[in-house]
Amino acid sequence: MEYKFSKLISAYDEGNGWLRLYNSQKGLESLIRVRKEKFERIKQNLENDGIFQNTADKTFQKLAELEYIIPYSGDEEKALEVKIGEQIYEPVLRLIILPTEKCSFRCRYCYEKFENGKMSDQLQNAIINYVKNNIHNYARMEVRWFGGEPLEALDVIENLSKNFITICKMAHRNYEASITTNGYYLTYDVFQRLYRLSVRNYQVTIDGLKTEHDQQRYLAGGIGTFEQIVNNLVDIKTRCKSRIPNFTIRTNFNKESIKRLDEYLYFFSEKFGDDDRFGFSLQ
Known part of the structure; x- marks a missing residue:
């Protein structure tokens, strides 16, 4: 062969x-x-x-x-085309929503200027009306919460989510959401509130071990964020009994942090390796 x-x-x-x-x-x-x-x-x-x-x-x-x-006969490009085509042509209403462009982090590699604040009530109502008027054209609805840091506008997420869920329920359409968050505000209490709003997938960035991460991803005042993020995730892992939520821990490596890759993988394995709800993405 x-x-x-x-x-x-x-x-x-x-x-x-x-x-x-x-x-x-x-x-x-x-x-x-x-x-x-x-x-x-x-x-x-x-x-x-x-x-x-x-x-x-x-x-x-x-x-x-x-x-x-x-x-040798395997056609990876064709398989990828099929997968992409399924996502493009499936009748799904997919929205990427930024509840706010503000963020308390000042990551070294971030390109955002944080000029726009929380989404206005007027814009929220416009989005709700759009969904209400168009949901019948789709088989289901998916929302991705992004930012900025979306959890700095949790009230916007809650308002829009409740309306989306009601609209989809009345139209007999499935609804599901995901969120990309820095994880700093993702306490177990906040996670529960999001989970009740059908947020099932969570992407959180941890850029290596504490020293490397805190040099890359720190608060506006320069304070490191590693311990708060890890503690939040471990708390959710320990207390959440549902097997449905999925967590992707994204890691951006540089020339220095890649040198400690083995230590980092050991850390990840010790903290989350026994829980298949937690995955890993290397960049």
């Missing part, structure tokens, strides 16, 4: 004879270390004729299991 390497691979050379691999299609479960020499040998064999004689080789088997290596 002929094989080829996936196009969805990210490889980081650790500089000590090891490579760190990540498959964006498989996510956190695909994150592994392999010997650079072994990886290059397998890659060269496959690029030459698509054949690797020793398919019983443990490294080859692991790469195949995590879909770094796929059958």
Whole structure:
């Protein structure tokens, strides 16, 4: 059987004879270390004729299991086109809403100017009327709360959500929401309020361990945010009994923080590795 390497691979050379691999299609479960020499040998064999004689080789088997290596006949581009097409052409009313553009963080890499404050009542009513007048054209509705920091305008989220839920219920349409938040205000109490409003998916950024994160993501006054965010997430993990919510912890690495990747992965595993509601996204 002929094989080829996936196009969805990210490889980081650790500089000590090891490579760190990540498959964006498989996510956190695909994150592994392999010997650079072994990886290059397998890659060269496959690029030459698509054949690797020793398919019983443990490294080859692991790469195949995590879909770094796929059958030569596999069409990844076609599979991605189908997935994208399903999202584009499915009759879903998808709205990305910024309740506020304000944020108490001053992240080192942020491009926002924080010029606009909380959404006005007038604009909220306009959005509600739009949904009311158009929901019948769609099979369901999805909202993504974004910002700024959306939890700094929790009252806007609550007002709009309650109206959306009522409209969808009357129209017999399903409703679901997600939120991208810095996690600083995501206490268990706030999580409960969001969950009751059908917010099921949460993306929170933690940029490495405490030292690295606090150098990147700090409050306007310069105070670090790592401990508050982690404590919030651990509290939710411990107290929330529902298996429905999903948390993606996004991490942006730089040249310094990537050096402590193993420590960070150990930290993540210790805090959240035993809970499949928590996933991981490397940037």
